[in-house]
Amino acid sequence: MxxxxxxxxxxxxxxxSGFHGDWARMERQHLHNVVDYIRVNVHPLNDLDAYATEFRMRTMDAWTAARTSLRAPNLGTVLVETAVALGVPSEKLDARRLLEVYAWNAVPGTxxxxxxxxxxxxxxxxxxxxxxxxxxxxxxxxxxxxxxxxxxxxxxxxxxxxxxxxxxxxxxxxxxxxxxxxxxxxxxxxxxxxxxxxxxxxxxxxxxxxxxxxxxxxxxxxxxxxxxxxxxxxxxxxxxxxxxxxxxxxx
Ligand SMILES: [Mg+2]
Known part of the structure; x- marks a missing residue:
């Protein structure tokens, strides 16, 4: 039944099918929000380029590993790990808060x-x-x-x-x-x-x-x-x- x-x-x-935007540029705006939040509220962190580069590398690595392991990447984890890699103390970071300020929403064209x-x-x-x-x-x-x-x-x-x-x-x-x-x-x-x-x-x-x-x-x-x-x-x-x-x- x-x-x-x-x-x-x-x-x-x-x-x-109607999305023809630049994903990297769109993502950079979200990462900008995260870096701003960390700089103002958590720890001195000024280099958006460094954060975006580290984030993309970690995201790509997570998806590459997932192809064989089927272990799911997690955006919140990657946001935190990227900040830690750039010297932000992990105990000061909260994945949920970073995801809130990342501010994902409906993508234009979808x-x-x-x-x-x-x-x-x-x-x-x-x-x-x-x-x-x-x-x-x-x-x-x-x-x-x-x-x-x-x-x-x-x-x-x-x-x-x-x-x-x-x-x-x-x-x-x-x-x-x-x-x-x-x-x-x-x-x-x-x-x-x-x-x-x-x-x-x-x-x-x-x-x-x-x-x-x-x-x-x-x-x-x-x-x-x-x-x-x-x-x-x-x-x-x-x-x-x-x-x-x-x-x-x-x-
Ligand atoms: Mg699908």
């Missing part, structure tokens, strides 16, 4: 896919639980600020999980199990919808969930034939007929 549908966040619920509210309304109406599993390196409370400004947060009252909080990235089974526990459902009672063939589809299937691939029109030729062969969608409108096939009578 179908009890829950879990979703990836980026490029599944939030459309990043938006909620317009098919999200309708699909979620259909699931809510049939009392199907919903949740989010994202491979973000930001703790979930920060992504929730962004979700709220996109109008997505209200649709996910129960279960929102970021890899940064769990410590493991999809496709590691631990993060899928955390979401199943959170919603109190078994793997075969849950469907996962995501855009990444490896992290989302192979990961969800290995954890025992049904998996649906959301892809952009025109990208199908790049997808391995074995990935979600009979469960590929370009719009969440197409999700319900797949659920009908897997769980006859669910609605």
């Amino acid at each position: 179908l009890k829950a549908v879990l979703f990836d966040l980026d490029d599944t619920l939030i459309d990043w 938006r909620m896919f317009p098919d999200v509210p309708g699909a979620l309304m259909q699931l809510h109406r049939r009392h199907i639980k919903v949740g989010i599993i994202t491979n973000a390196y930001q703790p979930m409370w920060i992504r929730e600020v962004e979700m709220a400004s996109h109008g997505i947060l209200q649709h996910f009252p129960e279960c929102r999980i970021s890899a940064a909080d769990i410590g493991y990235l999809k496709p590691h089974p631990t993060i899928f199990q955390a979401a199943l526990n959170c919603l109190d459902v078994k793997p075969n009672e849950a469907v996962f919808v995501g855009d990444d063939p490896d992290a989302d589809i192979s990961g969800a299937e290995a954890a025992g969930l049904y998996a649906v691939l959301r892809y952009s029109p025109g990208q199908e030729s790049e997808i391995e034939p074995s990935i979600a062969q009979d469960a590929r969608i370009t719009s969440l409108v197409q999700l319900l007929p797949i659920l009908d096939r897997w769980f006859p009578g669910w609605r």
Whole structure:
């Protein structure tokens, strides 16, 4: 019996196709906030360039290591470790405070896919639980600020999980199990919808969930034939007929 549908966040619920900004420049503004805060409130630290360079190196190293370990990088940890590397005493630093002043929010050019509210309304109406599993390196409370400004947060009252909080990235089974526990459902009672063939589809299937691939029109030729062969969608409108096939009578 179908009890829950879990979703990836980026490029599944939030459309990043309209983002054409300069990521490094945008990130530098956030790091500027952090360096200002540390200088004024914590410890003399003036060199934004040094902080930004150290931060980028540590972030890249964390993601490189994560490719094999699947241990999730954590933005708060990297912000603290960067400051410590530049001589700020660790006992004076609080990751939560640095994340607050970092001030992540919705990225200009991104938006909620317009098919999200309708699909979620259909699931809510049939009392199907919903949740989010994202491979973000930001703790979930920060992504929730962004979700709220996109109008997505209200649709996910129960279960929102970021890899940064769990410590493991999809496709590691631990993060899928955390979401199943959170919603109190078994793997075969849950469907996962995501855009990444490896992290989302192979990961969800290995954890025992049904998996649906959301892809952009025109990208199908790049997808391995074995990935979600009979469960590929370009719009969440197409999700319900797949659920009908897997769980006859669910609605
Ligand atoms: Mg994604």
